[in-house]
Amino acid sequence: MSELKIYNTLARDKQTFSPIEPGKVRLYVCGMTVYDYCHIGHARVLVVFDLVQRWLRASGYDVTYVRNITDIDDKIIKRAQENGETIHQLTERFIAAMNEDADALGVQRPDHEPRATQYVPQMLALIDKLEKNGLAYKATDGDVNYSVRDFPGYGKLSGKSLDDLRAGERVDVNTGKRDPLDFVLWKAAKAGEPDEAKWDSHWGCGRPGWHIECSAMSNELLGDHFDIHGGGQDLQFPHHENEIAQSEGAHQHAFVNYWMHNGFVRIDNEKMSKSLGNFFTIRDVLKNYDPEVMRFFILRAHYRSPLNYSDAHLDDARGALTRLYTALKDVPAEAGGLDADESHAKRFAEALNDDFNTPVAMSVLFELANEVNRGRSPQLARQLKALGAVIGLLQRDPVEFLKSGPTAAGGLDEGKIEELIAARKAAKQGRDFAEADRIRAELTAAGIVLEDKSGGLTEWRRA
Structure with missing residues (x-):
C-alpha cells in the first residue's frame, strides 16, 4: 500500500x-x-x-x-x-x-x-x-x-x-x-x-x-x-x-x-456569521436533511478546501448518496468484510493516503456502484459497503435510508405515505385511474418516488 x-x-x-x-x-x-x-x-x-x-x-x-x-x-x-x-x-x-x-x-x-x-x-x-x-x-x-x-x-x-x-x-x-x-x-x-x-x-x-x-x-x-x-x-x-x-x-x-x-x-459563497443571518447549527440542518447526507456532503470535499454550504448542495449530496444506496438495495451485499487487495480498494487506499483525498475516494465508490448495477455482483456490493464503512458511510439498511428524510418540505411522514400508496392501490383496483394518477402526482410533488413492482407491490423512496 x-x-x-x-x-x-x-x-x-x-x-x-x-x-x-x-x-x-x-x-x-x-x-x-x-x-x-x-x-x-x-x-x-x-x-x-x-x-x-x-x-x-x-x-x-x-x-x-x-x-x-x-x-x-x-x-x-x-x-x-x-x-x-x-x-x-x-x-x-x-x-x-x-x-x-x-x-x-x-x-x-x-x-x-x-x-x-x-x-x-x-x-x-x-x-x-x-x-x-x-x-x-x-x-x-x-x-x-x-x-x-x-x-x-x-x-x-x-x-x-x-x-x-x-x-x-x-x-x-x-x-x-x-x-x-x-x-x-x-x-x-x-x-x-x-x-x-x-x-x-x-x-x-x-x-x-x-x-x-x-x-x-x-x-x-x-x-x-x-x-x-x-x-x-x-x-x-x-x-x-x-x-x-x-x-x-x-x-x-x-x-x-x-x-x-x-x-x-x-454559506452560498459568503462567510458564515450571525450578523449576516446565515448562521446554521447542526440541529437546524438536521431538521431538513438526514445526518448521513450531511456527513457525505462534508466528506465529498477535500478537507483543506473551502466548503460551500447551500440547500442545493445538500440536495445534490442526498441524490448522490441515494445512488450508492440504490446499488446496495438492488444487489444485496454478500457476507464478509473488505478485500484490501481488490483493485477498487487499492485505489481507495491510495486516495486516502494522499492527504486524505476523499473526493477521489468517493469517485471510487461511484465507479464500484456502477459496476454493481451493471454486473449485479454481490461480491462487489460487499466491497462497496465495506469501503463505505471505512469512512463512516453506507452501513444502514438501504431501504430504510431511501425512505428516510425530512417531512418538513412535503409534510408527509412515513405513515401518511403508506396510507396514500394504499389508497392509490385501491383506486387502481377499482379502475379509478384518474384518482390513482392524482395520488401519484401528490406523492411526486412531496418528493416521493414510487416504483411499481410485479405482484402489485409498490416500493417508495424520497427523491
Whole structure:
C-alpha cells in the first residue's frame, strides 16, 4: 500500500507521515467551547478528524485520539449569568447537545475528551515553567502574560513576522501587557464573576487563558512531543501559534510534527456569521436533511478546501448518496468484510493516503456502484459497503435510508405515505385511474418516488 502523506501546515508542504513511535499515532484536535449549539463549521471539524482517525486505525496504527472541551471562558461565564444558571449547568447541557450532534453525524467518540476545568493544576505548572524560563510575567493588572518577543520561533506556523503583527496590532489602553503582541496565560479574577470561575494560584485568584488549556491537556495526555495536531483553519493563528510558543518555550524542544487544518465553511459563497443571518447549527440542518447526507456532503470535499454550504448542495449530496444506496438495495451485499487487495480498494487506499483525498475516494465508490448495477455482483456490493464503512458511510439498511428524510418540505411522514400508496392501490383496483394518477402526482410533488413492482407491490423512496 502507498505511504500516507499529510499536508503539514508547518512545512507548507505534503510530507510522508512517519510517527514518532513506530505503529502508534498520537493525535490532538481542538474541540468546542460549550456555550451554544454546534454549528456547521463545528460539524466539519468533527467529521474531518473522525475520518482522519478512522483511516489511521484502518491503516493499522494504534491511535490515541484526544479532542478537548473548553468549559471555562468569558463567553461561557457571560451566557450562564444571562441565563441565570451555573457554569456547570450550562456546559453540561451543551456538552450533551454536542454529543447528540456528533453521534448523529456518525462521529466516533475520541479516546480522551478532557475538559479544561479538570486540568487547571497542569496549566498552572506549565505557566510556572514558562515564568522560570523567562517567557511569562505578571502584569500590573494581575494577569500573567506570555512574552512573545522572547520566543524566537514565533510566527513559524502562520508565516507571520513580528513586524507584520506589530503593523496590524490594536492598542488596548486597559492592559498591563509589556507589548501588545503578548497574550494572556492566567486571567486575574474580576469583580462579579462566580466562584466556580476562579482558582487559587501564587499569582492570585483567577482562571486560565484559552491558549494554555490545549498545551497543558495535550502534554498531560499525549506527552510534550506528539505526532498530529488538528483543528479549523481559523485556529492556525493565533491559537495554534500560541500553543507552539507555550509548549516549545516550556520544554525547549519540538511540540508537534504535523499540523493539519481544515478549510472554512461558507454559506452560498459568503462567510458564515450571525450578523449576516446565515448562521446554521447542526440541529437546524438536521431538521431538513438526514445526518448521513450531511456527513457525505462534508466528506465529498477535500478537507483543506473551502466548503460551500447551500440547500442545493445538500440536495445534490442526498441524490448522490441515494445512488450508492440504490446499488446496495438492488444487489444485496454478500457476507464478509473488505478485500484490501481488490483493485477498487487499492485505489481507495491510495486516495486516502494522499492527504486524505476523499473526493477521489468517493469517485471510487461511484465507479464500484456502477459496476454493481451493471454486473449485479454481490461480491462487489460487499466491497462497496465495506469501503463505505471505512469512512463512516453506507452501513444502514438501504431501504430504510431511501425512505428516510425530512417531512418538513412535503409534510408527509412515513405513515401518511403508506396510507396514500394504499389508497392509490385501491383506486387502481377499482379502475379509478384518474384518482390513482392524482395520488401519484401528490406523492411526486412531496418528493416521493414510487416504483411499481410485479405482484402489485409498490416500493417508495424520497427523491
